[in-house]
Amino acid sequence: MSTKDASGAAPMRAFVRLLIGVAIAVPVMALLLLAGAWGREFWLSSRPVQSAAEETSPALIARGAYLARIANCAGCHSPRGGAPLAGGLPLGTPFGTLFSSNLTPDPETGLGRWTADDFWRAMHHGRSRDGRLLYPAFPYTSYTAMTREDADAIFAWLRQQPAVTQTAPTHQLGWPYRWQSALAVWRLMYFTPGDAPSHDDTVVERGGDGGAAQDAAGQAALARGRYLVQAVGHCAECHAPRNRLGALRDAAGLRGGWVGVQGWIAPSLADPHAAGVQDWSDAEVRSWLRSGWSPKGAALGPMADVVAESLQHLTDADVQVMSVYLRGLPREGSPVAEFKPAPSAQLDLGRQVYAKHCADCHGDQGQGRQIAGEPAYPPLAGNRAVTLDAPQNVLQMLADGGYAPTTPAHPRPYGMPPLRQVLTEAEMAAVATVIRQSWGNRASAVTEQEVLRLK
């Protein structure tokens, strides 16, 4: 008996000791982590900042206006139908809804009392004037790589805008995300001020210009292109994957990601079969960036907004270097899945829907249509937006329709009507499948479940 007792008690005692150990170690580690995170925040905020440009010349203000366009501040801070830059636009994230701030010079609810240094801390360090840590739904994770001069220029321009009194609604975040300490820990893990996503070693010019980037001028063009794409244009904020805690994974790689919780995919800019432009000519890329149109397809959804609000304003010099950088991104294809044709019943249904609802605009053979010599409706045959691995963008177009961006090159874009109320889920899945599997397109079939998940 006694031996049996002893052999049972020893593991029991060890287990209790382990429990006590864990009960002490976990809070101690949590405290150490918090102390580390806040200690770093304190250290970051106490570091001296470079002094601001004193001048507020018209040239500086004009430069600020341009940079604010390319950085698309208005895209998040000017709600549709609301006062420009007055904030309050809701941004859905997997962690809750955040509302953009008022950037007008109103002293109470905007940036009226801010100095250029305060503004720099927000853009570079992700901290508000009162020291509050800012949520990375404000893409300071990319803007942090902007230069002090450029931040000052934007600030000088913002100060010239009409003041609007408007308080942003309170963020709606679940626990622990609303907790500043959680954000401090997040920043400890994922954010370093000034840390530009960069590919210095791997980016090589592989476009048609062959070797153009080898010389000093080429290197400077590449560096400027990288700066515009990675810092100012913050392309990675949509075009790079994120981990479960919402942090960008290898932002510089631009390997494709989800756009917030909108259900759109921003495809990989590294993959020429997704959104990569490595195989496009320089002229095609430049024209696409400014117009959102090419014979190969149109900019859709959130990307149409980016072109309309931002990229169409690129100067000749900047669109040129952006093209150099994008065409030179290291290629990385995804493995091609084996092609499985859909059941013929689904294809038959899809063909009926296509003939009735799509062929008028996109053509019997998915060849698209021109009106008066101008491209009006994009081709669906050979269109990589249609054959992208993930069918979500096609389903978004079918459900909500859309307009290509309005630009000088394309002043009256044609639209696509929303079909959410018109087609059943089965019909939507079937027509999506048909366009993905006709005229030489060879992508996976779309199921009703995928359509339902979208809604």
Ligand code: HEC
């Ligand atoms: C993708 C959306 C998005 C874009 C683009 C964006 N912002 Fe914001 N911004 C936000 C959100 C959301 C907040 C609120 C963050 C918070 O409260 O933690 C914010 C907060 C700020 C703040 C802090 C204000 C305060 O009261 O603390 C400043 C300053 C700011 N943005 C400036 C800019 C500028 C300048 C640009 C363009 C260069 C810009 N933002 C582009 C979403 C965006």
Ligand code: HEC
């Ligand atoms: C009234 C004309 C019209 C009809 C009808 C129409 N579309 Fe479209 N479609 C357009 C236009 C215009 C665009 C470009 C919109 C944009 O750039 O946002 C487009 C874009 C698309 C795209 C994205 C292509 C790209 O280049 O990225 C897909 C996919 C698509 N349509 C499929 C369909 C299907 C399937 C149907 C029938 C169920 C259909 N469309 C019906 C006009 C139409």
Ligand code: HEC
């Ligand atoms: C707000 C999110 C968002 C931002 C920011 C963004 N994109 Fe996109 N982008 C998308 C989405 C969504 C698509 C897929 C829809 C489409 O094909 O237009 C896309 C598609 C593209 C395509 C593929 C076009 C085609 O016809 O295949 C290119 C190229 C592109 N983006 C370049 C850029 C560049 C360069 C930047 C930065 C200056 C950028 N994007 C910033 C969301 C974004």
